[in-house]
Amino acid sequence: xxxxxxxxxxxxxxxxxxxxxxxxxxxxxxxxxxxxxxxxxxxxxxxxxxxxxxxxxxxxxxxxxxxxxxxxxxxxxxxxxxxxxxxxxxxxxxxxxxxxxxxxxxxxxxxxxxxxxxxxxxxxxxxxxxxxxxxxxxxxxxxxxxxxxxxxxxxxxxxxxxxxxxxxxxxxxxxxxxxxxxxxxxxxxxxxxxxxxxxxxxxxxxxxxxxxxxxxxxxxxxxxxxxxxxxxxxxxxxxxxxxxxxxxxxxxxxxxxxxxxxxxxxxxxxxxxxxxxxxxxxxxxxxxxxxxxxxxxxxxxxxxxxxxx
Numbered sequence: 001x002x003x004x005x006x007x008x009x010x011x012x013x014x015x016x017x018x019x020x021x022x023x024x025x026x027x028x029x030x031x032x033x034x035x036x037x038x039x040x041x042x043x044x045x046x047x048x049x050x051x052x053x054x055x056x057x058x059x060x061x062x063x064x065x066x067x068x069x070x071x072x073x074x075x076x077x078x079x080x081x082x083x084x085x086x087x088x089x090x091x092x093x094x095x096x097x098x099x100x101x102x103x104x105x106x107x108x109x110x111x112x113x114x115x116x117x118x119x120x121x122x123x124x125x126x127x128x129x130x131x132x133x134x135x136x137x138x139x140x141x142x143x144x145x146x147x148x149x150x151x152x153x154x155x156x157x158x159x160x161x162x163x164x165x166x167x168x169x170x171x172x173x174x175x176x177x178x179x180x181x182x183x184x185x186x187x188x189x190x191x192x193x194x195x196x197x198x199x200x201x202x203x204x205x206x207x208x209x210x211x212x213x214x215x216x217x218x219x220x221x222x223x224x225x226x227x228x229x230x231x232x233x234x235x236x237x238x239x240x241x242x243x244x245x246x247x248x249x250x251x252x253x254x255x256x257x258x259x260x261x262x263x264x265x266x267x268x269x270x271x272x273x274x275x276x277x278x279x280x281x282x283x284x285x286x287x288x289x290x291x292x293x294x295x296x297x298x299x300x301x302x303x304x305x306x307x308x309x
Contacts, residue, residue, distance in 0.1 A: 015040030017261035030056035082111035085144035
């Protein structure tokens with residue numbers, strides 16, 4: 001299953017998120033994911049594992065497990081590199097051992113103090129507040145992103161964690177429209193207005209954290225994980241699927257790309273097997289009623305400033 005981006009390239013609708021993957025396990029996970037059928041991998045400079053992913057991809061190509069043109073590889077520009085877009089992209093390509101990216105995203109709509117290409121630092125001042133660079137506009141960053149397309153380093157470019165107003169602005173000043181906006185979406189945080197706005201204006205939506213976050217829900221909201229919610233569990237029993245498969249299928253039927261992550265092979269397989277059933281309109285309405293506006297990704301926890309305020 002895939003969606004067609006506004007530039008004609010196809011993007012697999014199910015990908016593997018690689019946040020918090022690391023160490024010796026990552027090579028095996030990538031190889032197993034490819035064997036299961038994954039063709040879309042979502043990476044980021046800030047995840048600090050591009051080099052390990054690159055080693056796994058190189059082996060997959062060398063052994064004939066998959067061809068480069070069969071994969072869709074995404075990575076992201078970190079905040080501290082907004083003034084060094086070309087260098088940052090080349091650094092990611094070198095680590096990933098690739099000649100081009102299928103998709104390069106602006107990770108967050110904020111430029112911060114530069115600390116060296118590829119270091120992905122989030123410098124804070126003596127009060128613990130993020131050092132935002134007010135000399136670099138998002139428009140300037142975007143035009144440098146556009147240059148990557150003309151240089152053949154990225155086939156598609158996009159944005160991440162942009163709200164409606166920032167997305168609107170990017171559409172207004174761009175020569176090359178953002179192909180994708182990636183942001184947090186799950187049954188407890190559905191982002192209905194932002195999803196509709198992006199899709200209306202030809203910007204594909206990728207849902208990161210599509211299964212929510214159990215630890216975050218407990219710590220920050222005193223709530224259960226959405227996967228423990230009675231609605232998803234009742235539907236899982238009805239369709240003979242898992243709650244995670246129900247959540248992913250709901251997202252896919254909203255025409256959003258999903259990038260769940262797991263360090264367990266059986267979960268990788270489970271998350272990928274969501275194309276053999278469809279949720280009824282009535283059941284999708286039940287899930288729609290689960291929305292609690294619970295955002296799992298809260299930069300203020302470490303940056304001392306709420307970018308979403």
